Amino acid sequence: MTDRHLIVGAGPVGRHVAQLLAARGSEVVVATRSGTDTGIDGVTHLKLDASDAEALSAAAEGTTVLYNCANPSDYTTWGEFWPPLAAAFLVAAERSGAVYAITGNLYPYGPVDKPMSEDMPDAATDHKGRLRAAMWAEAKALHDAGRIRAVEIRGSDYVGTGVGGNGHVTRQIPGALKGKRAWVFNRKDIPHTFTDVLDTARLLIAAAEDEAAHGRVWHVPSNPPRTQEQAITEVLTSIGKPAVGVSEVPKPVFVALSWVVPLIRELRQLSYQWTAPYVLDDRAAREHFGMEPTPWDEVCRRSAVV
Template identity: 45%
Template structure:
């Protein structure tokens, strides 16, 4: 099949969906991005279509003729996951089965729960909160459909994102940096000195693309290749050094304060459920993805350089009151 005729359908125009659309378009593929609004974000040669992806009929119609269907959807705040993810996941499987498109999902590491060693493709899923349990169920449903011969699926599992396009509300690191790069003190929710894997958004897109095009990857989940782990403090220091700022100021919020607030602030309650990722080393190993699918992580120096410039501009633009 000619590359130009290989329609690739992406659901979601967040940082990952956008990066994937740019990558696939540059590879000469025909790309269609589905969002609720259908707003054209200005990516050259990419079609934008308004679609309710949780409606299997709409999603099937919008996916007709596609070679690959990429699930880069983001239902929003953690509190909405239990309500919004199940119909979305079911619609993706229905559309993939009806159209014959390969279903490739952008996922995370929540399903592994607390770990004592680096996560790889052999690490068992042992979720410790409802978000991880939900993502685990979604994968098991997709894998069961694959093994039954109804669909072809693959999943890319990434750690916390880093990259110039990551919004402040889409990760703790971005939120901390938004404070420190504006000269304020970042109030951190957990130990800032535990090793942690950070995954470049561009590497998520590269992995998704590889999974969609390589039939040897189907029927399995893959860890997105990332650079060696860095603590929160080390990453913030690197960002500050890149743009010539003094050391970042961090202040840890006592856990008892967070637990006290949890019953009254739903978002805090959800965040507390995944803080195990920062209470101890939380490291992923995507070397098998690199070796078998040819996806290396972006050089850390490039990630830091591009991210620091973008986040510093954003932090200065929004401004912050002194801590």
């Protein structure tokens, strides 16, 4: 039986998926625009514009699973980046017959007033949330029509190996290791779920390979929520480093920055995630897959590597 996997994207999730698959002896191809070499033994690397449906379909021919682990390097370009890429994935999945496994996020839910479970509606009103919700809705419609096999997993903000400057907690660690005060956006004392990027990869593979899991969203098993202050402190403590002060960027400064810095403007639209409890309900995936999150202490130690 063919055991060939095409991973689009070489960020933290894509790399972890590639490592896990290669370690078990699967044939693994990682495709990126630049042909980035992940340095993982046994992995083939392909230079590919995945938004080109013809090129992606050709690369996906004979593939068991097509993984969408892509993410734009520029957070402000989602509107241009995602639509053609999402459309190309659907074409490639239908032509190749490969399972389409999507790395999603929690943006489609929008602001919430209770722990997020998979049966909640995708009710976001901001453009990023609506975009991600539409991507899954289109994939699910084709799945329900019997034209593709699709599944999406959703995790909260990433921690763990390789997240670095892309994580709300991990971007604070280099300075904190030098004893510098950490400055966080919005509230530092609100419970927030953080998801290990390795657990994300584990669930993505498991969901892709389980026919009974297809056609729906699954939440990545994650550790109990922490505040931003707790998470930063516990990452430092895990490697024997002293805690540092954690302060909130004053709201007027945050608002002012959003007018002149495009990235901050984008983050401000999602600030609801950090002004009220933002908690993931992962019971369905724990029960279905028999999967538990990596112990928090281990996640913290890996998050401390910069």
